[in-house]
Amino acid sequence: MMKFARNIHFQIKEGKETEFSKIFETNVLPILRKQNGFKEELTLISKEGALGISLWDNRESADTYNSATYPRVVEMLQPVISGTPKVTSYEVGVTTLHA
Numbered sequence: 646m647m648k649f650a651r652n653i654h655f656q657i658k659e660g661k662e663t664e665f666s667k668i669f670e671t672n673v674l675p676i677l678r679k680q681n682g683f684k685e686e687l688t689l690i691s692k693e694g695a696l697g698i699s700l701w702d703n704r705e706s707a708d709t710y711n712s713a714t715y716p717r718v719v720e721m722l723q724p725v726i727s728g729t730p731k732v733t734s735y736e737v738g739v740t741t742l743h744a
Contacts, residue, residue: 648701648702648703648704648736648737649700649701649702649703649704649706649707649734649735649736649737650698650699650700650701650734650735650736650737651697651698651699651701651707651710651711651732651733651734652696652697652698652732652733652734652735653696653697653698653699653730653731653732654694654695654696654730654731654733655694655695655697655722655726655728655730655731656694656695656726656727656728657690657694657695657725657726657727658725658726658727661724661725661726662690664724664725665690665695665722665725665726668721668722668724668725669688669722672721673718673721673722674686676714676717676718677699677710680706680709680710680714681706681709682701682702682703682705682706682707682709682710683699683700683701683702683706683710684700684701684702685699685700685742686698686699686700687699700737700740700742704734704736707734711732715732
């Protein structure tokens, strides 16, 4: 059961949405899938910005990813995002997603 969520708000550079998706699918998702406690990823994109939601077994796994691996992920995405992503964390209250 997913217990914890990390939300990342960020901007994709104009015209770079397809390139962002390719980098994310080929480089970032394989890294996420290897992380202890990682369950699910959902990335939403609109003209106003993007939101990445990752679901985790527990806060500890998400925190370990945040400190050990996330900086490398942001570096991979630098060519297609602008500014600094804003990370917020949540306890999962209700979900219809099942691990």
